[in-house]
Amino acid sequence: MNGLSYQTQKRIILLCFMSVPLALLALFTFYPAVKLVWMSFTDWDGLEANPTWIGFANFVEVFTNRDLFGVFLNQIPYAVVGIAQNAIAIVFAVILNSKLRGRNGFRVLMFLPFIMNAVAVAFMFQYVFDTTNGSLNILLGAIGLDGLARTSWLGNTSLVNFSLASISMWRFLGYNMVIYLGALQSIPADMYEAAEIDGAGRWQKLARLTLPNLTKIIQLNMFLTLSGALAVFDLPFVLTKGGPAGASETFLFKTINTAFQFNNFGLASAMSVVLLLIVVVVLSLQNLVIGRGGKDA
Amino acid sequence: MKKGLTLAAAIATLSMIATACGGNDNNNGHASPSAAASPSASASASATASAAASPSADPAADISGTITFLTNRTDMVDKEYVDYAKRFNEKYPNAKVEFEAITDLDKNTKVRLSSGEYPDVLLIPTIPNSDLPKYFAPLDDLGLNDKIYFSDYKASDGKLYGISAGATTTGIVYNKKAFADAGITSIPKTLDEFYAAAEKLKQKGIVPLASNFKDQWPLYPWASEVPISISGDKNLNNDRINSDAPYAMDNPYGQGLTIVRTMYEKGYLEPDVNSTNWEQSKKDIASGKFGMYMLGNWVIPQVVSSGTTSDNVGFFPLPYDNSGKTNVLLAPDWAYGVNKDSKHLETAKAFVKWMLEDSGFDDFAGFIPVLKDKQANMAQLTEFQSYGPTTIEAAADSEESTAIVNKAQIVKEAMVQEFVLAKDPQKVIDAYNKKWAAAKKALAK
Numbered sequence: 001m002n003g004l005s006y007q008t009q010k011r012i013i014l015l016c017f018m019s020v021p022l023a024l025l026a027l028f029t030f031y032p033a034v035k036l037v038w039m040s041f042t043d044w045d046g047l048e049a050n051p052t053w054i055g056f057a058n059f060v061e062v063f064t065n066r067d068l069f070g071v072f073l074n075q076i077p078y079a080v081v082g083i084a085q086n087a088i089a090i091v092f093a094v095i096l097n098s099k100l101r102g103r104n105g106f107r108v109l110m111f112l113p114f115i116m117n118a119v120a121v122a123f124m125f126q127y128v129f130d131t132t133n134g135s136l137n138i139l140l141g142a143i144g145l146d147g148l149a150r151t152s153w154l155g156n157t158s159l160v161n162f163s164l165a166s167i168s169m170w171r172f173l174g175y176n177m178v179i180y181l182g183a184l185q186s187i188p189a190d191m192y193e194a195a196e197i198d199g200a201g202r203w204q205k206l207a208r209l210t211l212p213n214l215t216k217i218i219q220l221n222m223f224l225t226l227s228g229a230l231a232v233f234d235l236p237f238v239l240t241k242g243g244p245a246g247a248s249e250t251f252l253f254k255t256i257n258t259a260f261q262f263n264n265f266g267l268a269s270a271m272s273v274v275l276l277l278i279v280v281v282v283l284s285l286q287n288l289v290i291g292r293g294g295k296d297a
Numbered sequence: 298m299k300k301g302l303t304l305a306a307a308i309a310t311l312s313m314i315a316t317a318c319g320g321n322d323n324n325n326g327h328a329s330p331s332a333a334a335s336p337s338a339s340a341s342a343s344a345t346a347s348a349a350a351s352p353s354a355d356p357a358a359d360i361s362g363t364i365t366f367l368t369n370r371t372d373m374v375d376k377e378y379v380d381y382a383k384r385f386n387e388k389y390p391n392a393k394v395e396f397e398a399i400t401d402l403d404k405n406t407k408v409r410l411s412s413g414e415y416p417d418v419l420l421i422p423t424i425p426n427s428d429l430p431k432y433f434a435p436l437d438d439l440g441l442n443d444k445i446y447f448s449d450y451k452a453s454d455g456k457l458y459g460i461s462a463g464a465t466t467t468g469i470v471y472n473k474k475a476f477a478d479a480g481i482t483s484i485p486k487t488l489d490e491f492y493a494a495a496e497k498l499k500q501k502g503i504v505p506l507a508s509n510f511k512d513q514w515p516l517y518p519w520a521s522e523v524p525i526s527i528s529g530d531k532n533l534n535n536d537r538i539n540s541d542a543p544y545a546m547d548n549p550y551g552q553g554l555t556i557v558r559t560m561y562e563k564g565y566l567e568p569d570v571n572s573t574n575w576e577q578s579k580k581d582i583a584s585g586k587f588g589m590y591m592l593g594n595w596v597i598p599q600v601v602s603s604g605t606t607s608d609n610v611g612f613f614p615l616p617y618d619n620s621g622k623t624n625v626l627l628a629p630d631w632a633y634g635v636n637k638d639s640k641h642l643e644t645a646k647a648f649v650k651w652m653l654e655d656s657g658f659d660d661f662a663g664f665i666p667v668l669k670d671k672q673a674n675m676a677q678l679t680e681f682q683s684y685g686p687t688t689i690e691a692a693a694d695s696e697e698s699t700a701i702v703n704k705a706q707i708v709k710e711a712m713v714q715e716f717v718l719a720k721d722p723q724k725v726i727d728a729y730n731k732k733w734a735a736a737k738k739a740l741a742k
Binding site: 067129132134153154156244248262264 | 384444511512513514567568569572574702703704706708711714715718719732
């Protein structure tokens with residue numbers, strides 16, 4: 001390496017160091033993504049060596065088959081509960097940001113569910129929501145709500161998605177809260193002092209100072225929540241298997257079944273691509289709405 | 298740079314291995330403590346059979362070399378397989394067998410088949426029967442074709458490529474004490490008696506039939522085994538391809554589904570069918586809180602090991618009508634296949650034969666022996682046979698019907714769920730017929 005200039009040596013070293021992560025990135029992120037898009041235009045069955053190119057037929061199928069696209073209706077409860085979850089997370093963040101005895105302990109308690117394994121959580125809630133022996137119904141019975149204590153939380157077609165969404169709320173509330181907490185702590189204290197001097201009350205400080213400062217973070221959290229709501233899979237997979245009678249099937253659930261149960265990898269790839277596009281569309285809409293709201297305030 | 302690529306390649310390989318593992322096969326670990334394999338008994342039972350079938354005067358002479366058997370029974374390595382290897386070597390002194398056990402048999406075996414590197418004897422994965430000759434050697438010269446069940450299940454062009462390790466059947470698994478407590482003195486032989494027995498169990502506070510409705514998969518008998526038994530036609534599922542409306546209230550599918558719907562309407566299933574728990578149900582059957590299962594005999598060892606004794610668990614054919622006669626479906630387990638490029642082809646074939654005739658594996662695993670004249674050792678299977686059901690051998694799913702099912706995305710267990718829960722079951726039938734017809738039309742193009 002003696003004959004090389006410092007510049008060249010630097011480049012070679014840089015290239016060497018970069019090549020490993022770039023190769024990994026290309027191999028495990030870009031190549032599968034490109035392959036997925038390519039597969040979505042074929043009728044690959046998972047074994048066939050030379051799948052046929054069938055153009056947009058898979059995409060037509062995704063949008064015209066009610067059985068496939070209609071399941072997005074089942075995911076509306078997740079989005080609704082997700083919005084509530086963010087509101088509650090802000091409330092908790094504000095509370096736990098004040099001088100409260102034992103607030104670190106509460107923060108840990110709130111955050112703990114997020115650390116737990118998703119499948120373990122789902123499995124655990126099987127025992128909570130069980131109709132005859134579940135802890136929830138036993139609790140309801142113990143406090144005298146006998147009418148409610150026989151509810152089939154996972155068996156009622158109009159309830160099941162809310163039951164499932166409440167589990168994901170339990171799980172992600174603390175995570176959202178921690179992000180809000182971080183944002184709250186980055187709001188300069190002198191702004192609050194100035195507001196107090198101007199005679200702002202608690203509520204005014206929250207509405208006029210805290211929330212506008214949180215806009216960017218609310219946007220981020222809503223991004224996480226909505227993309228999560230669009231891609232729910234683990235909870236219905238473990239708890240209900242999409243039942244009762246398909247009421248808790250989600251789009252991702254359908255995608256996985258299409259690929260691995262019905263051996264239609266082409267259609268499943270098209271469904272994944274469509275899901276990706278929908279996430280992009282929903283998030284741009286959301287940015288438009290929240291972004292504008294922020295400017296008006 | 299080069300190092301980076303090597304590393305990337307290494308990681309790629311590792312991740313492939315990692316993804317190929319995981320999951321476990323359904324047929325794993327149904328070891329039955331009750332079916333204490335008595336090798337001497339089964340060996341003597343089949344000694345006549347093997348003697349008659351031996352083509353040459355001294356068969357042991359050509360049987361030599363070391364072969365490998367790829368198996369899914371990881372639980373038997375270093376235990377029963379040590380004994381198997383020893384006994385095989387005693388019968389064929391020049392030959393040795395080694396066992397390689399893997400999990401997720403189906404996927405892993407497919408990968409090995411496509412790589413061309415696979416052992417001498419293996420369990421045939423789920424590949425189309427037309428592909429069998431590409432990988433496996435015909436087994437017709439073992440002379441077993443007329444003596445075994447499922448001689449056309451893994452066959453192509455009239456040649457036999459795989460012999461099932463054992464057979465399973467489907468019926469009512471019940472807790473004998475629960476039946477006695479409820480005052481059921483004789484096993485129901487007709488559908489009315491069956492409902493009456495369920496009523497008695499219900500009166501006693503016992504859940505009559507554990508459907509495991511929520512878990513979906515345990516409902517499979519109602520959509521496949523029961524309709525086939527009712528029709529008496531093993532090709533019932535495959536013949537659907539000839540119809541645009543294969544389902545109807547009054548055909549075997551509708552009849553089978555109506556039985557489970559009736560059980561639901563009369564409250565003979567779990568109190569809330571949408572909140573059931575498979576693992577718990579085994580314990581509840583064992584303890585007598587639940588009375589019956591409608592499942593395969595593979596579940597019996599699992600119930601026994603969930604907290605009861607084998608003599609408390611019984612097994613009888615589901616009486617699906619009032620005729621007093623029943624058909625039952627025999628379904629095959631994994632089939633032994635022999636690598637067509639094996640260096641010791643004869644040894645490999647001899648091993649397959651030995652596994653079927655002499656090893657005692659079918660008794661150990663709680664299977665019905667695939668050799669027709671061999672008796673099952675499991676007490677429950679003996680009881681089952683004592684009711685004299687007519688057996689129907691399962692037929693392999695045809696590629697055409699599988700294609701339509703996949704295209705229409707029909708999950709047969711989900712159909713059972715919808716049929717049971719629907720206000721008007723006819724609508725469910727209509728919806729599935731519509732799906733079927735649409736998929737059939739789309740594929741016919």
